Amino acid sequence: MSAVIKIENLTKIYKLSKRREVTGLLNFNLEVEEGEIFGLLGPNGSGKTTLLKIMLGLISPTKGKVEILGKRMDNVEVKKDIGFLPENPYYYEYLTGSELLDFYGDIFDLPENVKRRRSQELLSTVGLAKVKHMVLRNYSKGMLERIGLACALLNNPKLLILDEPTTGLDPIGGRETRDLLLGLKKEGKTILLSSHFLSEVERICDRIGILDQGRLLAVGRLKELLKERKVETFEDLFIKIVKNNV
Amino acid sequence: MYKPAVIAKNSFKELLRKKGLQVLLVFGLILIGSSRLFSFLTPGEEMKMIKDVGLSTIEFFGALIVIFGAIGALSSEVEKKTLYTLLAKPLKRRDFVLGKFLGLSLATLLNFLLMAIFFIGLLLFKEHTVSSGIFKALILILFELFLIAAIALAVSTFASPAFTMIFSLFLYLVGHLIGYGHSLMEQTESALLKAAGTLFYRIIPNFENFNIRDKVAVDIFVRWNYLVKTIGYSLIYIAVALLIGIYFFQKREI
Ligand SMILES: Nc1ncnc2c1ncn2[C@@H]1O[C@H](COP(=O)(O)OP(=O)(O)OP(=O)(O)O)[C@@H](O)[C@H]1O
Ligand SMILES: [Mg+2]
Numbered sequence: 001m002s003a004v005i006k007i008e009n010l011t012k013i014y015k016l017s018k019r020r021e022v023t024g025l026l027n028f029n030l031e032v033e034e035g036e037i038f039g040l041l042g043p044n045g046s047g048k049t050t051l052l053k054i055m056l057g058l059i060s061p062t063k064g065k066v067e068i069l070g071k072r073m074d075n076v077e078v079k080k081d082i083g084f085l086p087e088n089p090y091y092y093e094y095l096t097g098s099e100l101l102d103f104y105g106d107i108f109d110l111p112e113n114v115k116r117r118r119s120q121e122l123l124s125t126v127g128l129a130k131v132k133h134m135v136l137r138n139y140s141k142g143m144l145e146r147i148g149l150a151c152a153l154l155n156n157p158k159l160l161i162l163d164e165p166t167t168g169l170d171p172i173g174g175r176e177t178r179d180l181l182l183g184l185k186k187e188g189k190t191i192l193l194s195s196h197f198l199s200e201v202e203r204i205c206d207r208i209g210i211l212d213q214g215r216l217l218a219v220g221r222l223k224e225l226l227k228e229r230k231v232e233t234f235e236d237l238f239i240k241i242v243k244n245n246v
Numbered sequence: 247m248y249k250p251a252v253i254a255k256n257s258f259k260e261l262l263r264k265k266g267l268q269v270l271l272v273f274g275l276i277l278i279g280s281s282r283l284f285s286f287l288t289p290g291e292e293m294k295m296i297k298d299v300g301l302s303t304i305e306f307f308g309a310l311i312v313i314f315g316a317i318g319a320l321s322s323e324v325e326k327k328t329l330y331t332l333l334a335k336p337l338k339r340r341d342f343v344l345g346k347f348l349g350l351s352l353a354t355l356l357n358f359l360l361m362a363i364f365f366i367g368l369l370l371f372k373e374h375t376v377s378s379g380i381f382k383a384l385i386l387i388l389f390e391l392f393l394i395a396a397i398a399l400a401v402s403t404f405a406s407p408a409f410t411m412i413f414s415l416f417l418y419l420v421g422h423l424i425g426y427g428h429s430l431m432e433q434t435e436s437a438l439l440k441a442a443g444t445l446f447y448r449i450i451p452n453f454e455n456f457n458i459r460d461k462v463a464v465d466i467f468v469r470w471n472y473l474v475k476t477i478g479y480s481l482i483y484i485a486v487a488l489l490i491g492i493y494f495f496q497k498r499e500i
Contacts, residue, residue: 057333089327151331
């Protein structure tokens with residue numbers, strides 16, 4: 001097994017003005033192996049989104065380095081193999097669902113027939129086949145989340161990066177998404193996701209990392225972490241780790 | 247497909263579906279049409295007015311549409327966070343900016359053609375002929391609009407939408423007045439003021455170069471040579487503006 005994600009000493013300081021700074025991430029180290037589902041947890045503002053954004057080259061780190069699939073992130077070609085779902089995804093509201101997939105397919109340079117076939121498949125996978133000709137302005141929050149997932153899978157990525165993939169979904173959608181992710185794992189894909197749902201993370205993630213104030217406070221398999229910290233439940237573990245960090 | 251073309255196609259779609267810009271276009275058309283109100287003038291003067299007002303309207307409303315379009319082109323993607331998803335894909339930021347410029351230029355061309363065809367139709371209706379001067383004036387206006395598009399887009403890569411709008415409108419005004427300003431500066435005694443004036447004059451594009459409507463309205467001949475030179479002038483400015491835009495956009499935190 002080889003590391004799909006390799007993060008070394010990553011630090012992000014947001015400069016608000018000359019004097020005011022906010023720490024987004026501090027000396028963050030992480031390796032995620034191929035075929036793993038890794039769950040990022042942490043209170044609001046702990047740096048989860050910051051980490052994912054740096055990994056995708058949307059913002060630049062103050063310090064440190066990120067390697068994905070053996071390549072540095074300033075190499076745009078890596079992104080051919082990454083699927084990304086941002087938190088609260090929002091898309092071009094003047095496009096229809098299938099127009100959106102078509103547009104992203106062109107950005108990925110997919111051949112016309114592949115693009116069409118995958119769009120059709122994915123639209124039914126995420127349960128949007130019926131509304132594919134409706135403009136996104138009229139989609140509900142959960143429907144946007146679903147089309148976002150379809151977009152993230154369009155290029156058949158080796159690595160999936162998902163920022164709170166099930167936050168806006170109904171219970172059925174949440175279950176479907178979890179099953180979908182487990183299926184993708186079986187295909188050998190690597191998944192990094194952030195979430196606030198402990199039960200969800202518990203059910204699908206191989207390893208977890210707990211973040212607070214930009215620092216990675218704990219990382220490993222849930223069972224081992226519970227034993228290590230001498231707590232019974234995931235919730236207790238989370239609260240203990242975050243409370244101890246103040 | 248060439249990546250900037252993919253972006254261009256999408257932003258062209260967006261611009262066409264924008265209500266505000268359509269309203270501006272309708273106003274422009276009404277104004278061009280209303281130049282017929284000058285029929286109380288003698289026939290010769292009436293034609294002169296129609297040409298002058300028509301060309302001025304195409305230029306002014308064209309500029310407004312371009313500036314508003316350019317502001318939205320980037321900021322709507324930033325505000326609505328559609329950029330997150332887009333730039334997480336294999337798309338160079340350079341290609342994104344180029345694509346936005348192409349899409350904006352395409353929408354500008356379409357708006358321009360609608361107004362120009364309406365204007366030419368009006369002239370044909372009145373005079374049964376259109377002089378080559380009119381076409382030359384229109385071509386120069388089109389390149390002026392492309393230039394404004396590039397500048398407004400470049401500014402919007404690092405500035406807020408409000409700043410971009412104010413700056414672009416300001417530049418549009420100053421760029422038209424700069425000829426006068428320069429001749430005023432020539433007369434000052436202060437060397438510093440003179441140097442500053444000359445520097446300004448060299449940096450800010452002189453939009454009056456694109457204005458030949460005074461000549462065209464009274465049928466003074468403008469050489470093709472002048473057109474080629476002025477178009478070259480605009481292309482240089484466009485290239486520089488785009489380079490600046492790409493430079494800032496590459497550093498931008500999304
Ligand atoms: N663009 C920005 N400018 C300044 N500070 C920012 C910016 N983005 C994030 N931050 C700060 O960085 C810290 C981490 O934010 P981040 O969005 O990464 O948190 P998060 O873990 O994703 O939170 P949530 O669970 O609410 O999504 C917060 O303190 C936040 O205020
Ligand atoms: Mg977040």
